Amino acid sequence: MNVSVLDTRPDTAVRISADGAHLRLHGVTKSFGALTVLDDIDLEIPAGQFVAIVGRSGCGKSTLLRLLAGLDQPSAGRIEIDGETGKWRDRVRLMFQEPRLLPWQRVAANVAVGLPHARSSSERRDLAQDALEQVGLGTRGGDWPSLLSGGQKQRVALARALVSHPAVLAFDEPLGALDALTRIDMQALIVQVWCDKGFTAIVVTHDVAEAVTLADRILVLDHGRVAKDVMVELPRPRRHGDAAAAAIEGRILDRLLARHEA
Template sequence: MTVNVVSPVPDLNLRGSSAGAALRLSGVTRSFGAHDVLRGIDLEIASGQFVAIVGRSGCGKSTLLRLLAGLDEPTAGDIAVDGAAKGWGKRVRLMFQEPRLLPWQRIAANVEVGLSHMPPNRERRGLARESLRQVGLAERGGGWPSVLSGGQKQRVALARALVSNPAVLALDEPLGALDALTRIEMQALIEQVWLERGFTALVVTHDVSEAVTLADRILLLDAGRVAMDVAVDLPRPRRHGDPRAAAIEGRILERLLAR
């Protein structure tokens, strides 16, 4: 199996010093019974890098993301965040495909769920308001989730994930249920907050075009292993229809569809 070696991390100086964490996986395997979903993965992700994970259904994408988010543990191998093998779970936040908002809580209170380690006070409320402002919902904090559109609910979910200022943000197909235009808007928003905050971003997506739009680097998983590791060294913001992006997408799709 051919593996394309990734080129050096693209220059991220437009964000200043990165607040993101570096990740290292050494021989990581995750098994469920006799089935190895991930098989001896060795991987390094640089601080502040934006990595997309693509592949067929069942290839181990979400399993890898859950391991990197600290929601699961490998059957074998080690994961380290900034060199630490333990105690890094609080530095990572996960955003799901569904917003998972609490309907009995107002919008700002839903964002404050991401600060459950803090007592309810003025500082916590202020952080929630600022996080809502950053996702374009500054005036909606007093409302109820039921009045929001699907895209707005995902903005609230993003604000909740960001409010604790994570070093790593993991996104598990967060835009899969959105219509095409809203999806493009959300891609731009995620890119914007990543550029501003400098966290390390990991996104699982079935959409290779989305991966090329957002990521510095794309990992293609196949049968529990990294089959391709592709750098996306294109200027930002990326234009839909750019032939250079289309060429990268074509390479990945060719490998993805090969049987």
């Protein structure tokens, strides 16, 4: 059973989970040649927290996500997961904007791609089926990806990320290509599985309203640094158009637009 509590100390209202991983960045810098994309970032993400990263194009959002997902290494500084600097690959999964399904494999086989090959075929099949049930596609395991809608393909991609029970699940604009109603459904599904599984969630999005809907905490990046760190202390489920959510969205947009208007 997932165990989670709310730390109610005045200086930190965050969701703490026994199933997620604690991430910490110490002076992390990432450069590409002479270009510094991330500049000396110190950051702590408690286990089980849902963090959204927003900012203008080119501010370093995707670079930070790749570092947190263990897909790239910092040029300076270090990143720890539960106090260790290694062992990322087996604990972190990344979900992209495109589903990236294999068209020559049926849905269940696409989900099983997320599992280590050392598992038996029957175990892989059972785990894939369980993951499909979690995303509402329990009857579609035998279908080809071409028969699925865009939203259903993203559900399969989510099941593929969930099947290995990651401690950290990172999302790189996962809903950007979906229509508005499907996007709202997927937002609700992501929050549901996060609540059920207790993993640490990190999402990059250009949509500030989406960040407020999903996250406990929103990081605003600017010039490779965390320019604003906002706690979203709103009850769930969150309603689109809620006045309190709109007020938080407005504060973040003011910060994003301030430099552009200056």
